[in-house]
Amino acid sequence: MTHTLNRRGLSEDRQGEEIIVLCMAHRGQKAEKAEAMQKIAETVLKYKPENVIGRPLGLNDETIETMAPMTGVVTAVFTNKKDVERLVDEIKQKRLGISVVLSGLFSDIRDICRCTGLKEHTYHMSLGIFGKTDRVPDEKTLEITTQCGHSLISPSLVEAVLKKMRKEKLSPEEGARMLVKPCACGIGNTKRIEKILREMV
Amino acid sequence: MYIDQELCKKCLDCIPVCPMGAIRLQKKIVTIDYETCVECGVCYRFEICPEGAIKQVDEIPYPRIIRAVFSDPVQRHEATGVQGRGTEEMKTNDVTNLFQRGKVGFSIELGRPVGGAYLRDLEKVLKKVTSMGVEFAGDNPVYHLITDHTTGALRPEILGEKVLSAIVEVLVPEQQAMDFIREMKRFLNSELDCVVTMSVISRADSEGGSRFMEQLRRHGESIYPNGKVNIGMALVGEES
Incomplete structure (x- = not known):
């Protein structure tokens, strides 16, 4: 999952617009980290992410928490840097031994690391x-x-959504929700897609 | 995947959903082109068809099953036990220490961000990097498809299979990394019949900065302002 690496359109002009948090148990430690992964899922969901793994498949928060120990991975999209700082700090305090990857502007990630006393690895x-x-x-x-x-x-789905929006059969919010649906990992940023759709229509 | 013609009402809503453009209206029948489809399962999971006409076959035979394993993120790679593209790459590097200082990791991902890739193109990349004498990251499903590690050749029967994407992961000594980038760019742009992304993985310095990112910029590489950073969280307990 080089998943978030090649995202386009992020800019230093709009810091904090999007930060994706990925928490993963190394596959060799998945069994021993099952409880830790459940705590990770609970903690991540507490900060009300814009999107989260499994949500596009229709999973509710309870199921996402149950699934986390089995899959060994939790991904979530945030659109507020302060929330990510608090989340990272809370995970740090819990000392769960789970890897955390932040995806976004390198400058945002640096700020979060400095704020939480962590260093980029x-x-x-x-x-x-x-x-x-x-x-x-x-x-x-x-x-x-x-x-x-x-x-x-x-x-083609982007084009189909735009076509429906132009005919006023779909709102930008509905269009964004439709476009994040194919991504089971839940890393689509509905807020940002909505903004892009408004620019494109 | 296939479309049950008895259930299909030909509303055509499913056509744009396919990332490969494999769902088509041909001779007044909506069909999934078997050759273009990579078995990613999006059309099925998306629940776009109110009639439930999009169906999955009970069992995908070998070698076609490779399409699903490399294209459907819900599938798990048997070789590595990891879902998605089947590699943890740098995501757990604070545990595995796979990417160490002095070496740079390269991910060459065929088929992304659009169009998918045939495994014959994957083999071209594997043969190229093998000829350059680089070290493979072993914990990667592509590595397990190689039959001859002296040449990088894949099993011949899979070369005609198409996947949404496949990642080649290699490690290169830092002092050779810029030459590797130059040569791979030339190769990828001239030899492949697909779109491909290339990325680098580099261990941070002791203060959390990236000396290699600075080096890339000095050499004129246009690095995206965004990327991924493992923040060493798994080590927090150990440091206490």
């Missing part, structure tokens, strides 16, 4: 898109489709 940076780049959709569409790291949001 490992960086993952995109060098861009190569190969048959003429097949890549326009930049605005890409800002939406790259919100699923597994490329499950189809550019």
